[in-house]
Amino acid sequence: MATATAPTYAPPIERKRYGLMDWLTTVDHKRIGQLYLNTAIFFFIFGGLEAVLMRYQLMSPNGTKVSADTFNQLFTMHGTTMIFLAIMPLSAAFFNFLIPLQIGARDVAFPRLNAFSYWVYLFGGIFITLPIFWLGAPDGGWFAYAPLNTRQFSPAHNMDFWVLGIQILGVSSLAAAFNFVTTIINMRAPGMTLMRMPMFTWMSFVVQWLLILAFPVITIALFFLQFDRFFGTTFYSLSAGGDPLLWQHLFWVFGHPEVYILILPAFGLVSEVLPSNSRKPLFGYPIMVYSGIMIGFLGFGVWAHHMFSVGMGPIADTVFALTTLVIAIPTGVKILNWIFTMWGGSVRFTVAMKFAISLIAMFTIGGISGITHASPPSDLQQTDTYYIVAHFHYVLYGGSILGIFAGIYHYFPKIYGRMMDERLGNIHFWINFIAFNLTFFPMHFAGMLGMPRRIYTYDAGQGWDAFNMMSSIGAYLLVVSTSIFLYNFLKSKRSGAIAPENPWDAPTLEWSIPSPPPEYNFAQIPMVTSRYPLWDLTHPERTAQIPHTAVGHDEAAHRTGEHITASGVHESDIAPMHIETERKSAEELGIPMPYPTIKPLWVAFGIVVMLSGLLFLTTNKVLAFSMIGVGAATMITFIYQWLTSPVE
Amino acid sequence: MANHAAHTSHHYTSTGLDSKKIAIWTFIGSECMLFASLISTYLIYKGRSVVGPWPHEWWCAEGNRVAATAAELANCPAGQLYKPILNIPVTSVSTFVLLCSSLAMVLALAAVENRNRPMPPNAGAWQKALRSSKLWLWMTCIMGATFLGFQAYEFTSFVHEGLSIRKNLFGSSFFTLTGFHGTHVTVGVIWLGSLLAIDYKRGLGPKDALQVDIAALYWHFVDVVWIAIFTLIYLIK
Numbered sequence: 068m069a070t071a072t073a074p075t076y077a078p079p080i081e082r083k084r085y086g087l088m089d090w091l092t093t094v095d096h097k098r099i100g101q102l103y104l105n106t107a108i109f110f111f112i113f114g115g116l117e118a119v120l121m122r123y124q125l126m127s128p129n130g131t132k133v134s135a136d137t138f139n140q141l142f143t144m145h146g147t148t149m150i151f152l153a154i155m156p157l158s159a160a161f162f163n164f165l166i167p168l169q170i171g172a173r174d175v176a177f178p179r180l181n182a183f184s185y186w187v188y189l190f191g192g193i194f195i196t197l198p199i200f201w202l203g204a205p206d207g208g209w210f211a212y213a214p215l216n217t218r219q220f221s222p223a224h225n226m227d228f229w230v231l232g233i234q235i236l237g238v239s240s241l242a243a244a245f246n247f248v249t250t251i252i253n254m255r256a257p258g259m260t261l262m263r264m265p266m267f268t269w270m271s272f273v274v275q276w277l278l279i280l281a282f283p284v285i286t287i288a289l290f291f292l293q294f295d296r297f298f299g300t301t302f303y304s305l306s307a308g309g310d311p312l313l314w315q316h317l318f319w320v321f322g323h324p325e326v327y328i329l330i331l332p333a334f335g336l337v338s339e340v341l342p343s344n345s346r347k348p349l350f351g352y353p354i355m356v357y358s359g360i361m362i363g364f365l366g367f368g369v370w371a372h373h374m375f376s377v378g379m380g381p382i383a384d385t386v387f388a389l390t391t392l393v394i395a396i397p398t399g400v401k402i403l404n405w406i407f408t409m410w411g412g413s414v415r416f417t418v419a420m421k422f423a424i425s426l427i428a429m430f431t432i433g434g435i436s437g438i439t440h441a442s443p444p445s446d447l448q449q450t451d452t453y454y455i456v457a458h459f460h461y462v463l464y465g466g467s468i469l470g471i472f473a474g475i476y477h478y479f480p481k482i483y484g485r486m487m488d489e490r491l492g493n494i495h496f497w498i499n500f501i502a503f504n505l506t507f508f509p510m511h512f513a514g515m516l517g518m519p520r521r522i523y524t525y526d527a528g529q530g531w532d533a534f535n536m537m538s539s540i541g542a543y544l545l546v547v548s549t550s551i552f553l554y555n556f557l558k559s560k561r562s563g564a565i566a567p568e569n570p571w572d573a574p575t576l577e578w579s580i581p582s583p584p585p586e587y588n589f590a591q592i593p594m595v596t597s598r599y600p601l602w603d604l605t606h607p608e609r610t611a612q613i614p615h616t617a618v619g620h621d622e623a624a625h626r627t628g629e630h631i632t633a634s635g636v637h638e639s640d641i642a643p644m645h646i647e648t649e650r651k652s653a654e655e656l657g658i659p660m661p662y663p664t665i666k667p668l669w670v671a672f673g674i675v676v677m678l679s680g681l682l683f684l685t686t687n688k689v690l691a692f693s694m695i696g697v698g699a700a701t702m703i704t705f706i707y708q709w710l711t712s713p714v715e
Numbered sequence: 716m717a718n719h720a721a722h723t724s725h726h727y728t729s730t731g732l733d734s735k736k737i738a739i740w741t742f743i744g745s746e747c748m749l750f751a752s753l754i755s756t757y758l759i760y761k762g763r764s765v766v767g768p769w770p771h772e773w774w775c776a777e778g779n780r781v782a783a784t785a786a787e788l789a790n791c792p793a794g795q796l797y798k799p800i801l802n803i804p805v806t807s808v809s810t811f812v813l814l815c816s817s818l819a820m821v822l823a824l825a826a827v828e829n830r831n832r833p834m835p836p837n838a839g840a841w842q843k844a845l846r847s848s849k850l851w852l853w854m855t856c857i858m859g860a861t862f863l864g865f866q867a868y869e870f871t872s873f874v875h876e877g878l879s880i881r882k883n884l885f886g887s888s889f890f891t892l893t894g895f896h897g898t899h900v901t902v903g904v905i906w907l908g909s910l911l912a913i914d915y916k917r918g919l920g921p922k923d924a925l926q927v928d929i930a931a932l933y934w935h936f937v938d939v940v941w942i943a944i945f946t947l948i949y950l951i952k
Contacts, residue, residue, distance in 0.1 A: 176734040241745060249738045255729040279741055283749035290891070291756070300880050300887040302756070308765040308884055317752060592727070640727075 092663035094178035095586055099185050100164030101482060104475075106189055107156035108556070113196065114148030115549060117141045119542050122506075126539035128527035138523035139206035140225070144199055146209030147229065150329065151236050152192045154463065157471045158332035159188075162247055162271050164482060168577035169265045171256025171595060173588050176249040178661040179709060180242055186671035187239035194675055195232030198225070205229035208521070210322065211292070213303035213314035218296045224682060227296060231678045234289050237282050238674065244278035247271060256576070257641060258595035262356065265575045265598075266349060269356050270335030273363040274328050280367070281324035288317035297681055312377060319370035327366040329463060330430075331359060333470025334401060337423040340477045341405055343573035344420040345412030346606075348599060348613055351404045358397030365394045375443040376450045384443040391441035395434065402431055417571070418492035422473035425500055426466060433461025436511065451521075454514025460507040472499075472552070479559065480566030484583040487563060491555040498548035506541030509534035568648060574599035574610070580647045587658040590651065591642035600644045659715045666709040673702030739929045743936050746899075750940050753895055754947060757888040764883035768800040768876060771952045800878055802869070803949055809865030810945050813900075816858035817938045820907075820931045823851035827927045830920045848919050848927075852911045855934065859904040866897050889948070896944060899937045906930050 085098075093099060121141050124130040133141065167175055175181050198204045206225045207216040216226045251272045255264070264272070291302035292314070301307035303314055342349045349355060371379060371387040379387075405427050414420070436458040440446040449455060479487045513534040518525065525531060569578040579601050580589060596603050597615045653660045677698025683691035728734060767774045775791035788796065826848035834846065844850055870890070880890040910930060913919060919927060 176738065245738050245741050245745070248741045249734045252737050253728045253730055253732065253734045259729070279745045280748050283745050284752045287749060287752035287756070291887075294880075294887070294891065298880065300891070301882075301884055302887050302891075306765075307887075308760075308763045310759065310763070313756065313759065317756075320752075 088665075089663070091668055092665045094174075094182050094661045094663060094667075096163045096167050096175050096178065096181055097482070097584060097586075097588075099181050100160045100162075102185050103156050103160035103163055103188070104482070106185075106192070107153050107160060108553070110148055110152035110192060110196070111154075111157065112549065112553070114145050114153050115545070117145040117148065117199075119546055121145065122539040122542035124523060125525070125535050127536065128525055128532055130524050133523070135523045136206065137202060139521075140199060140202065140204040142521055143205045143208050143229070144196070147195065147205065147233075149463070150209060150325070151233065152188075152196070154329050154467050154471070155240065156188055156192075158271075158274070158329070158467075159184075159243060161267070161332060161336060161471075161474055161478070162243070162275075164478070165577060166247055166250055166268055166271055167254065168481075168580070168584060168588060169268045169575055170251065170254060170259050171576050171589060171592055172250065172254035173592075173658065174661065175246050176254055177246050179664060179667050179714065180246050182664070183667035183671055184239045184243040184246070186668045187235060187242070187674065190671055190675040191232055191235035191239060194235060194679065195228055198228050203228075205232075210318055211314075212318075213292050213295070214305055214309065214311055216292065216296075217303050219304075227682055230289055230293050230296065231681060234286065234293070235675055235678060237286050237289070240278050241282050244275040244282070248275045248279065251275070256589075256592045256595050259576075262353065263595055263598045266338035266352070266355060266359075267332070267335035270331040270338070270359050273359050274331045277324040277328050277331075277363050277366065281321045281328070284317055285321035288314060288321070291317075293681075297684055312374070315374050315377065316370070319373045320367070322373065323370040324363070324366045326462075327362055329467045330470075331362065333426065333467045333474070334359070336474035336477070337405065337426050337470050339573070339575070340419045340423040340473045341408045342599075343477070343571045344415045344417055344423075345409045346415070346572070346609065347408060347412035348574075348602075348610060349404070350407035350410075351400075352598060352613070354400060355404050358400040361397040362394060365390060365397070369394060372441060372446070375446045388441055388443055392438065395438055395441075398434055402427055402434075417476070418487070418489055418496055419473045419477035419571075421493075421496050422469050422476060425496075426469040426473065429461055429465025429469060429503070433458055433465050436461060449514065451519055452514035453510040453518045453520060456520055457507050457510035457514060460510070464503060464507065469503075472496075475556075477571065479556075479563075480570045481577060481582050481584070483560050483563070484566050484581075485559055485563030486566050486570060487559040488555050491551055491558075495548050495551045495555060498544060498551065502541045502544030502548055504541070506538050506545060509537040509541075513538075568646065569601070572605070574602040574606075576600060579645070581650050585650050585653075586660060587653045587656065590647055590649070590656050590658075591645070592640055593644045594641060596644055601646070604644060604646065661715045662713070664709070664712070666705045666712070669705040670702050670709065673698045673700070673705065677702060733925050735925065735929055736932075739932050743932065746936065746940075750895070750943070753888075753892045754943065757892050757948060760884040760888045764885045766883050767797060768873075768878045768882070768885070770801045770885060770889070770948070771799045773798060797876075800873055800876055801949055802872075805865065806869065806945065806949055809862050809869075810941065812858050812865070813862040813938055813941055816855045816862070817935050819851045819854035819858060820934050823848050823855055824924065824927050824931050826851055827919045828921055828924045830918070849911065849914050852907055852914060856904055856907050856911065859900055859907070859934075863897060863900055863904070866893065866900075892944065892948070896937070896940060899940070903930075903934050903937055906933065 085093075090098070090102065093102075118141075120133060121138065124132045124138060163175070163181065167173065195205070203223065203225055205211070205228050207221060207229065211226065211229055214220065216230075251264070251268060291300070294300040295303050301309055303309050303311070305311065338349055338355065368390045369387060371383060372391045375384055375387075405423075409424075436454070440449045440455065440458070476487055476492055479485070513531045516530045516534075518529070518531045518534075525535075566582040568581050570582075571578070576589075576593060576595070577584070579593065593600065597610055598613055599610045602610045603615070675698070677695050680691045680694030680696075680698060683694065730737070761770075773788050774797050775787050776795045822845065826846050829846060830848065834843065870893075873886075878886045878889075880886050907930060910919065910927060913923070
């Protein structure tokens with residue numbers, strides 16, 4: 068760890084001080100990534116506190132701390148917050164920050180659209196979170212099963228906030244997904260072929276496709292519910308002959324790919340942390356890519372395993388059980404390849420590495436419990452019990468969150484230019500690891516003993532008491548560990564040791580430039596020679612076994628040359644693979660940068676105001692229509708301004 | 716930054732294609748799933764409405780729970796017999812107009828691309844017309860607007876015949892599906908209208924071909940979706 072704590076060989080960097088307007092108008096993917104990261108950590112803590120309140124209530128039998136109604140709001144908002152406002156945006160923080168750096172680009176394909184995605188997410192997050200403060204929050208579960216959530220059975224505004232909020236957040240995810248797919252396809256440095264892209268970029272690429280193909284389905288399901296609730300259509304109306312399974316099918320056609328949207332970025336991050344800290348290339352890179360694609364592809368064919376208990380009949384049950392079991396194969400391949408990556412490597416146990424290794428172990432437990440309910444007869448025993456709660460926390464916390472923590476510890480130096488405190492990080496890791504297992508492992512037993520999900524209280528003497536007590540103590544300990552993390556994060560941002568450009572001796576492009584990267588990322592776009600371009604320079608012995616193009620290889624040079632002449636980019640813009648340590652301004656280097664702009668923020672704001680107007684449709688028509696009008700006018704005005712002003 | 720004007724218009728890209736073109740294709744991919752969900756819901760709910768009107772069936776007496784049998788129809792009292800609601804001949808006309816608009820769109824793009832090519836000295840009126848991007852953009856817009864006019868007529872006449880969006884499952888799924896498509900056509904007409912405005916302001920030339928091409932891709936997609944909707948909803952009984 069000598070490299071991690073040696074501030075000497077990098078001089079302190081004078082960081083530009085950014086004012087409020089700089090943040091509101093930024094179109095720099097790295098700073099948008101920071102905005103995502105900080106906002107999502109806030110929502111992660113908020114959603115965590117909601118869970119702690121639930122554990123406080125369930126700590127002992129016949130708890131009376133919160134009412135049944137409040138409990139409904141807590142579990143709905145805990146799920147919704149963690150999925151849509153914490154894990155997805157935490158992944159988005161890394162998409163934003165890392166994808167352009169890993170592929171050798173100066174920004175994403177559409178910088179202003181990127182800013183738009185963030186502002187929609189922020190406003191949508193605030194919109195859906197606010198009502199918890201007057202206990203009017205959504206209370207129909209994060210899955211919001213219709214017809215239970217039609218106006219007939221849920222007359223108050225609670226679910227209106229959910230329907231509109233998720234619709235808004237969908238806009239953010241879709242806009243970001245178009246942007247990143249285009250970025251990955253079109254903005255790669257010369258020589259950065261698809262099969263040389265870092266694994267995080269690959270997994271992100273798969274995730275963007277899942278977003279593009281899965282989100283329209285929930286959008287339509289939400290439109291139906293929105294129309295039913297606001298305009299009296301009959302999609303989910305039982306008296307009109309509507310099918311109570313329509314929502315479930317549409318929701319889970321989105322909902323299951325969503326599971327992979329949550330987990331694959333964490334897989335990608337771990338696939339970066341493990342090779343760097345094992346000082347060895349990733350084992351079986353191509354098969355890791357294919358299994359990631361396979362997981363994404365199969366993810367669209369398993370949705371009805373969430374619905375075995377509705378009685379779809381033996382054929383549907385069998386088909387969905389089989390596809391679900393098949394998905395264990397590519398996932399198992401990934402687990403084995405991570406283990407083989409470490410095998411024979413010279414492993415360095417940084418905090419990030421510990422989180423990555425714990426992901427392998429914890430996700431495997433979650434995966435195995437998942438296989439037990441891939442089989443319908445076994446699932447019928449487990450469905451709607453705490454066993455399921457245990458399962459998906461092992462994959463979402465033990466998978467996504469541990470992977471994201473690994474990513475934060477690993478990439479913090481690159482993002483903020485300072486090292487995170489490894490000692491505090493170790494304390495965070497161990498308390499977190501113990502607390503996580505203490506919270507969620509007993510839930511397996513409580514569930515097997517028949518404790519149903521989503522109940523706000525329970526009677527003593529059913530064998531659940533001790534398990535619930537353990538889970539609650541674990542939840543409190545998670546608060547302790549997360550507080551340590553938060554303290555470490557804020558402290559290191561302010562006063563951590565100055566980070567060199569490559570503290571972990573990692574092999575990919577983002578580590579070949581200063582920490583934090585200058586606004587233009589790469590002064591000269593590097594010509595990529597292999598999957599581990601930086602190790603080609605610093606540790607050629609580690610990459611001897613993997614496919615290469617020599618620096619200045621004819622074909623690469625020829626292809627680059629073509630583009631130079633066709634595009635008019637100066638030859639000096641592209642250079643053989645190199646390490647950049649100098650920090651100049653974009654003007655000095657003559658690199659055109661996109662103008663900062665506030666228009667995306669106003670467009671996002673207009674959309675949220677417009678949709679908020681629907682809330683008043685029944686109570687105050689004048690207010691409703693003026694909000695819809697003002698919102699639409701704001702949106703259209705700023706879209707027009709946006710389209711008619713140059714990017715750079 | 717003015718001295719880098721050469722950079723700004725053409726960035727280096729891995730595929731050599733403009734990023735906007737890739738983005739519109741991913742957007743179209745997403746739109747496919749949007750319409751797939753809408754069409755699936757329509758087909759799932761087909762024949763499940765508990766009250767009329769129905770799309771293809773004659774039916775007798777308001778309030779019937781099912782479409783009437785042949786015997787009932789024969790005995791149906793005057794004034795109680797209701798015809799199927801979908802008007803295939805009228806919609807065939809609007810479908811034809813929408814499909815023709817795609818042809819006009821292709822010609823508009825070709826005219827923009829060929830703007831700077833010299834006109835042959837003995838060019839006839841037709842050859843000159845082919846070079847007019849304004850003409851073909853106008854044609855596309857007008858045909859799109861005509862389609863929307865037909866749709867407005869269709870919607871109002873359906874409402875007069877008793878089919879509202881709240882009436883039954885058929886009404887909800889039909890109006891939502893075709894309404895979504897109509898909204899897409901409206902967006903397309905506005906988009907093409909803005910291109911037309913630019914054309915009048917400064918003339919669209921080969922350097923604008925990409926912008927027109929992207930609008931054209933969107934327009935053709937909206938047309939193709941209509942072919943699916945027309946076949947599955949109108950033609951198949």
